Amino acid sequence: xxxxxxxxxxxxxxxxxxxxxxxxxxxxxxxxxxxxxxxxxxxxxxxxxxxxxxxxxxxxxxxxxxxxxxxxxxxxxxxxxxxxxxxxxxxxxxxxxxxxxxxxxxxxxxxxxxxxxxxxxxxxxxxxxxxxxx
Numbered sequence: 001x002x003x004x005x006x007x008x009x010x011x012x013x014x015x016x017x018x019x020x021x022x023x024x025x026x027x028x029x030x031x032x033x034x035x036x037x038x039x040x041x042x043x044x045x046x047x048x049x050x051x052x053x054x055x056x057x058x059x060x061x062x063x064x065x066x067x068x069x070x071x072x073x074x075x076x077x078x079x080x081x082x083x084x085x086x087x088x089x090x091x092x093x094x095x096x097x098x099x100x101x102x103x104x105x106x107x108x109x110x111x112x113x114x115x116x117x118x119x120x121x122x123x124x125x126x127x128x129x130x131x132x133x134x
Contacts, residue, residue: 006030006047007132009083011040011054013068017088019117020053020125029132037068041075048079050132053086053125055115058093067100085110086128088117 008024008031010016016033024031032047034040044052057068069087076082087110089097094112101110111128113121 006032006043006049008032008051008053008129009034009040009043009047009049011037011052011069011072013037014055014057016055017115017117019122020088023122023126023129027129029129037071041071044072044075044079044083048081049083051084051086051128052076053088056087056089056093056097058096067096069100073100084128084131086125087112088115089113090115 007029008027010020010024010031010033012021012033012035021033024033032043032049034043040054043049052072054069054072059067076085087097087101089112091114094114097112101112111124113124115121117125
C-alpha cells in the first residue's frame with residue numbers, strides 16, 4: 001500500500017460492527033481494518049486516511065485512561081490534515097465520548113453513531129463515506 005492511498009481506516013479492537021464491515025466490503029473505497037491500536041496508529045501516520053471509523057469503549061475500571069481511543073485522539077490532534085472521524089458508541093457510553101470530544105478534539109467535530117446501528121445511523125455512515133474520493 002502506498003502512502004496516502006487509504007480512504008478509510010477502521011479500528012475494530014473489540015470486533016467492530018458487522019454492518020459497517022459489510023458496507024466497506026461492498027464499497028469501491030480503499031480501506032483497511034486494524035484490530036490493535038498500535039497497528040492503527042502506524043497506519044494513520046503512514047497512510048493518512050480521509051476517514052477513521054473506530055469503536056469507542058469507555059473504561060470504567062482504569063484511572064489512567066478514559067477510553068480505548070485516548071492514543072488515537074492524541075495522534076489525530078498532532079496531524080496537520082485531520083481525517084473525518086466516525087465514532088461508534090453504546091448509548092450508555094455516549095456522554096463520556098461527548099465529554100472526551102469536547103476537549104482537544106473539539107475542532108474535529110466527530111460524527112458519533114450509536115451501536116447497534118439503526119437504519120439512520122447506517123445512512124449517516126454511508127453519507128460520510130461518499131465524501132471519500134480516491
